Amino acid sequence: xxxxxxxxxxxxxxxxxxxxxxxxxxxxxxxxxxxxxxxxxxxxxxxxxxxxxxxxxxxxxxxxxxxxxxxxxxxxxxxxxxxxxxxxxxxxxxxxxxxxxxxxxxxxxxxxxxxxxxxxxxxxxxxxxxxxxxxxxxxxxxxxxxxxxxxxxxxxxxxxxxxxxxxxxxxxxxxxxxxxxxxxxxxxxxxxxxxxxxxxxxxxxxxxxxxxxxxx
Amino acid sequence: xxxxxxxxxxxxxxxxxxxxxxxxxxxxxxxxxxxxxxxxxxxxxxxxxxxxxxxxxxxxxxxxxxxxxxxxxxxxxxxxxxxxxxxxxxxxxxxxxxxxxxxxxxxxxxxxxxxxxxxxxxxxxxxxxxxxxxxxxxxxxxxxxxxxxxxxxxxxxxxxxxxxxxxxxxxxxxxxxxxxxxxxxxxxxxxxxxxxxxxxxxxxxxxxxxxxxxxxxxxxxxxxxxxxxxxxxxxxxxxxxxxxxxxxxxxxxxxxxxxxxxxxxxxxxxxxxxxxxxxxxxxxxxxxxxxxxxxxxxxxxxxxxxxxxxxxxxxxxxxxxxxxxxxxxxxxxxxxxxxxxxxxxxxxxxxxxxxxxxxxxxxxxxxxxxxxxxxxxxxxxxxxxxxxxxxxxxxxxxxxxxxxxxxxxxxxxxxxxxxxxxxxxxxxxxxxxxxxxxxxxxxxxxxxxxxxxxxxxxxxxxxxxxxxxxxxxxxxxxxxxxxxxxxxxxxxxxxxxxxxxxxxxxxxxxxxxxxxxxxxxxxxxxxxxxxxx
Numbered sequence: 001x002x003x004x005x006x007x008x009x010x011x012x013x014x015x016x017x018x019x020x021x022x023x024x025x026x027x028x029x030x031x032x033x034x035x036x037x038x039x040x041x042x043x044x045x046x047x048x049x050x051x052x053x054x055x056x057x058x059x060x061x062x063x064x065x066x067x068x069x070x071x072x073x074x075x076x077x078x079x080x081x082x083x084x085x086x087x088x089x090x091x092x093x094x095x096x097x098x099x100x101x102x103x104x105x106x107x108x109x110x111x112x113x114x115x116x117x118x119x120x121x122x123x124x125x126x127x128x129x130x131x132x133x134x135x136x137x138x139x140x141x142x143x144x145x146x147x148x149x150x151x152x153x154x155x156x157x158x159x160x161x162x163x164x165x166x167x168x169x170x171x172x173x174x175x176x177x178x179x180x181x182x183x184x185x186x187x188x189x190x191x192x193x194x195x196x197x198x199x200x201x202x203x204x205x206x207x208x209x210x211x212x213x214x215x216x
Numbered sequence: 217x218x219x220x221x222x223x224x225x226x227x228x229x230x231x232x233x234x235x236x237x238x239x240x241x242x243x244x245x246x247x248x249x250x251x252x253x254x255x256x257x258x259x260x261x262x263x264x265x266x267x268x269x270x271x272x273x274x275x276x277x278x279x280x281x282x283x284x285x286x287x288x289x290x291x292x293x294x295x296x297x298x299x300x301x302x303x304x305x306x307x308x309x310x311x312x313x314x315x316x317x318x319x320x321x322x323x324x325x326x327x328x329x330x331x332x333x334x335x336x337x338x339x340x341x342x343x344x345x346x347x348x349x350x351x352x353x354x355x356x357x358x359x360x361x362x363x364x365x366x367x368x369x370x371x372x373x374x375x376x377x378x379x380x381x382x383x384x385x386x387x388x389x390x391x392x393x394x395x396x397x398x399x400x401x402x403x404x405x406x407x408x409x410x411x412x413x414x415x416x417x418x419x420x421x422x423x424x425x426x427x428x429x430x431x432x433x434x435x436x437x438x439x440x441x442x443x444x445x446x447x448x449x450x451x452x453x454x455x456x457x458x459x460x461x462x463x464x465x466x467x468x469x470x471x472x473x474x475x476x477x478x479x480x481x482x483x484x485x486x487x488x489x490x491x492x493x494x495x496x497x498x499x500x501x502x503x504x505x506x507x508x509x510x511x512x513x514x515x516x517x518x519x520x521x522x523x524x525x526x527x528x529x530x531x532x533x534x535x536x537x538x539x540x541x542x543x544x545x546x547x548x549x550x551x552x553x554x555x556x557x558x559x560x561x562x563x564x565x566x567x568x569x570x571x572x573x574x575x576x577x578x579x580x581x582x583x584x585x586x587x588x589x590x591x592x593x594x595x596x597x598x599x600x601x602x603x604x605x606x607x608x609x610x611x612x613x614x615x616x617x618x619x620x621x622x623x624x625x626x627x628x629x630x631x632x633x634x635x636x637x638x639x640x641x642x643x644x645x646x647x648x649x650x651x652x653x654x655x656x657x658x659x660x661x662x663x664x665x666x667x668x669x670x671x672x673x674x675x676x677x678x679x680x681x682x683x684x685x686x687x688x689x690x691x692x693x694x695x696x697x698x699x700x701x702x703x704x705x706x707x708x709x710x711x712x713x714x715x716x717x718x719x720x721x722x723x724x725x726x727x728x729x730x731x732x733x734x735x736x737x738x739x740x741x742x743x744x745x746x747x748x749x
Contacts, residue, residue: 055728056674056747056749057674057728057730057747057748057749058726058727058728058747058749059727059728059729059748059749060749061673061674061749062673062748062749065673085617092674093674093675093676093677093746093747094674094675094676094677095636095673095674095675096644096648096671096672096673096674096675096746097636097637097638097647097648098638098644098647098648098669098671099671099672099673099675100636100673101638102669102671103673107635107636107637107638108635108637110635110636111617111620111621111633111634111635111653112633112634112635112636112650113624113628113632113633114628114632114633115628115632116628116632120627120628123627124624124627124628127620127623127624128620128624131619131620133616133617133620134620186726186727186728187726187727188723188725188726188727189727190727191727
């Protein structure tokens with residue numbers, strides 16, 4: 001009985017959903033409520049995460065801060081001697097160092113890159129991702145087609161780096177190779193996180209996520 | 217040890233009390249119990265061995281750029297005469313001394329080049345540069361003679377024969393047809409090389425025997441002198457030595473007698489060691505203008521390899537390089553490269569060059585390329601990490617952060633890639649600064665931000681004036697609610713950028729958190745300074 005079941009499971013056409021993606025533990029987001037809905041219990045490591053917002057400044061950074069703070073001081077791969085860098089490619093405003101430090105981020109591990117054109121943004125992000133030096137690469141791209149997102153996804157796998165793309169809400173209809181796509185809405189009650197796509201998970205909506213107001 | 221021996225001496229002296237005077241006599245020999253043995257100033261019996269490289273075909277070899285038959289011409293009494301012809305031209309009958317027209321009549325496709333002493337000098341220096349790998353003492357003895365002191369290199373290269381083979385093989389690869397000779401004196405080696413004897417003499421007795429048979433024509437002595445000596449029946453060095461010294465000196469001057477003495481090793485013959493310039497500068501000239509980028513890159517690569525070799529010999533590295541692309545018309549196009557850590561590795565520089573070269577606009581085809589290195593500095597050797605990750609399947613760091621920053625800034629500009637640091641300053645806009653990754657980033661964070669202060673993650677480059685409705689600031693047409701504040705910042709009165717502001721955390725109805733302030737001088741105006749992101 002069990003042998004026939006095993007045989008069936010060996011068939012490559014049988015898709016086993018959840019179990020697949022849970023091979024790698026996620027990177028805890030610092031928000032238990034969110035972690036519960038993410039496969040692997042956190043942000044997908046070595047993959048592309050897309051965050052869609054109507055405008056920048058509504059809390060997208062606070063959502064990431066706990067995870068970034070941990071990345072900047074400790075290495076996810078315990079066998080490396082020092083933590084990786086966090087690259088910011090084409091941020092829309094100035095990431096403010098005193099606030100970053102309050103959030104527990106090691107400023108000496110920040111790399112700010114300000115390319116001029118859309119193609120240079122993607123080039124820089126890809127370079128940073130595949131270099132193997134950056135543990136996380138945040139980039140703000142207006143245009144990111146399916147092919148480009150696939151490239152970045154591959155670069156993230158190659159460089160063992162976490163790629164985070166911030167994109168306008170318009171991009172929602174476009175296909176993307178990202179392992180995780182989130183939509184962020186802010187309201188007076190709190191922040192609503194809508195998981196559009198999650199590799200190995202299922203789409204959900206988290207209402208009223210309380211983002212940390214104070215530095216941890 | 218010798219310190220310990222000092223107190224022993226008086227003990228001995230007391231033991232030998234009856235013969236005190238004798239001890240005192242001996243003292244001068246015992247007394248100097250120096251910690252370090254003094255350098256012996258006595259003449260050393262270290263034998264020097266000179267390797268001479270004579271390049272008879274240098275004018276041709278320094279100019280050669282293609283495989284066509286070629287001859288070098290030089291103006292002699294108003295007529296261009298062939299000085300040197302290559303093998304192909306010689307086969308067609310072109311000989312030294314012919315007029316240029318005669319040579320062209322014999323071989324119409326012959327390429328004639330004017331002799332260029334400058335180019336020869338450059339070629340000789342380039343060769344001297346390369347020869348530095350064989351000896352620390354190189355001497356450019358004449359316009360076509362290089363001397364190497366090799367007694368100190370024999371052990372490293374495993375003896376005379378391997379050294380000689382390596383050297384002659386290298387010379388052939390560089391396209392030089394050289395005549396080599398080894399002798400204990402520099403002049404002796406030079407004469408033997410000029411005579412075309414592949415001599416390898418290690419002691420002075422053999423040198424004397426070998427030099428005796430040399431014809432005077434090989435000594436590079438003035439022609440008049442040679443003629444009068446030949447008239448006397450003196451044709452070899454041996455004949456010269458048989459002449460009475462006084463008579464020789466009286467008739468031909470002391471200079472040539474001394475030269476003979478130096479060649480035989482009777483007189484010392486000190487030479488100046490050639491020192492290459494500390495900065496690298498090399499040109500590559502092309503026979504015709506080129507605009508093929510791949511070809512230009514290849515030339516740059518060759519220049520970079522030369523540069524690497526140059527720095528390797530000196531154990532130096534550099535942080536800056538400058539390529540100049542010369543055009544026939546107009547000024548040269550310059551391309552400057554910088555990297556974070558002093559480096560000499562040609563491949564790494566080439567990688568940076570590739571990125572920049574793609575963007576470089578060349579207004580015209582290029583006729584020559586020059587590579588100049590910037591300030592050189594001692595290269596810190598770095599021990600590479602053992603690569604455990606490859607075995608465990610963990611991540612591999614392909615680049616260091618410096619290399620990543622170099623690549624990025626080569627592509628998008630130096631100003632666009634930086635790190636961050638804090639500054640101890642109350643004014644929010646001055647509380648941080650950018651930090652270049654291309655220089656040393658060892659400096660630590662300057663100040664600690666006090667934790668209770670509320671600071672936004674996003675800072676606007678300039679504060680934005682907010683419209684006001686009934687005294688309340690508006691953001692995107694919605695009234696802001698003040699949550700927290702005020703935090704009064706009133707500082708900087710000592711310079712132009714003094715501020716006097718009350719900062720508040722505000723929230724708009726959509727739930728966005730903003731950092732706003734009100735100027736205390738014009739109390740009605742509200743500004744947005746950042747988002748809590």
